[in-house]
Amino acid sequence: MKDISLVVLSAGDSNRFGKYPKKQWIRTGDDPLWLYVAKRLSKFYDFDKIVIVVCQDELKYSSNFTEKFSFVVGGNTRKDSVLNAIKTLKTKFVMVTDVARCCITKKVIDKIIENKQKADCITPVLDVTDTVTLDRNIINRDDVKLIQTPQLSKLSLLQKALMTKNSFTDDSSAIKAVEGSVYYTKGSSKSIKLTTKTDKKKLKCLKKPSKKTFIGFGYDIHQFEINKPMYLGGVKFDEDFGFKAHSDGDVLIHSLIDAILGSIGAGDIGEFFPDNDKKYKNISSVKLLEYIRDFAYGVGYEIINIDITIVAQKPKITPKKDIIKENLSNILNLKKRYINIKATTNEKMDSIGQNKAVCVYSVVSARFRK
Template sequence: MSDLTLVLLAAGEATRFKKPVKKQWLRIGGDPLWLRVLENFRAMRLFSRYIVVGHADEIAFMLRHIYNEKVRFVTGGASRQASLRNALEEVATPLVMVSDVARPCVEKALCKTLLAAVERADCAVPTLPVPDTVYYDGAPIDRKKVLRIQTPQISRTETLREALDRGIEYTDESSAIHALGKKVAFVPGDASLHKLTFADDTAMLPCLEAPDTQARFTGTGFDVHAFDDSPGHKPMVLGGVTIDAPMGFLAHSDGDVAIHALIDALLGAAGMGDIGELFPDTDSLWAGADSAKLLRHVVHLLLHAGFVICQADITIVAQTPKIGPHKEAMRRRLAEILQIPPQHVNIKATTTEKLGFVGRKEGVAVEAAATLKFFDWTRA
């Protein structure tokens, strides 16, 4: 056990999956796929350490799912091989098993078979025969000599590092090690190790449990911005709509206090933290930023992480400007950004009866609530 580290690759863009959700974030019951696969490997008790490679935009959210000193999260690279090289920097054991989250149905028996096989080789891989006639370069070849290579694969760590440091791009570990002139051992694979590449592949993976379609997640958000009536102030933008007013908002971004509260509500429902973590006001990148673009980015993150936005409810507390004439434009603008029907966005407006900073016409406060559910990949 102390000789083996697991590297789980889960940083891909999933461009061929053609669904709003990334395949590593498909919900299996209530868990994202990458977490369910990791827990399956942890239950085997074969590994001394676990390294999960995630996309740069997703690492922070991954970290919220698990706290274990034996699990290390590493940011992926521009390719599978670059991601693996990043992970290998954290591997201290003589052996490393590399598995793709896209092959979720791995059994302990196969892992033990690979461990036994690597004792006589530099890399051990599961393989399947090719049942069909095979042509290469226009001519048939002996299909008995053709093998389909699967993952997971176990390699000698130093050999794998040497193989990947040659600057040549390989599609898997065995190819890199074979090119180095080292020995690759083959063991029988399994059809259940089918790779999740396209949406239809989910039907070929018996270990995938349907998502929890009954779960609903509600988050709330609250934000306040003071008015800015200084010369050259920014235009007032509220709920994604520009309002003709003699003042704007004092803020690092455009100051759209309604969208800021809505972002926090969405992030709260997903368990993704808050707006300050994603778009800190200490970062010049967000100076004067269009809050609608920030909201689009959050929607993008939510959809990729396996959520569907159900509805949003926003209460704008303002003595001035008058919100009523703009409510419908706000509602439709936000519905378009959230990618939900406009009837599922509600805008309410009230005053504080001239009490407090709002009543003194010094600023605006907004409270928002939003509800999410899991994307149902079994029906989409």
């Protein structure tokens, strides 16, 4: 009978590593790091269930990558994230690991599992070889250990420990706080924690990101509305009409957002910003684009180039083209030469040609950020 579940913590904000991309979303081949870690550990042991803890904004997107694992939303702290995960589990034991420790070996996992009955929490550690000082006093380095993950705990006791008001940086600390027992096994120098970008060079198990290119297409159309400001590409046009929409109606940015989302396989603008949500009423579309920029770059992509076609009888686009390009360049941290804007009319046909609407087509190419 399977009695161990696995939890992979991948909901951190990646402050020390950087947010473009967040470390859980760096690619090894085609896989984001969290998926690589989960796959790697699943080859070492047949877990009853594997749960990936992700942040709320990335929950739906993460679930596109696999149906083999379950997902839960993380909390404000590590403790909250672990609790959210183990509430979904029914096994006697739970193994918890951080996505940052991505090159864990089978030997480490085997040693943890074979000793699971020896204590309430089984924890891999490393000896310290350097001289150690505490408060300017030299202490016996044999008494100092470097604690690693993953750690295997009795689920019921870990849940009890984490439901206290105290904060913990790992599971063994939580178990000890409720007078549980901890047994130390030998860790590995290969289990390096990915904390900053320089650490990646030490992680020999990771491949370089795939060199694939991804293409996204976006389209949007909006009717005119009298006495509403007009914005295209975040640039204000001197017209006495704008676009009928829940937001400010910037049809160019809406089209561009859909193209970005298409290139990374993340659905469409309506899934992120529903038009029945009051908080987006009359919102600047620039703010929506900034959010999507952070999302796309955060989950491991960079934009290569953008090609936009605006179809409008009015207003006149050409006088504002360079200003729009400059604005998009600043928002997306993309050089102007990689942004192309074309404008045409609809030869006075249909609603566009009759000065009732504007439509925009956008194409975005992207790749994994190196």
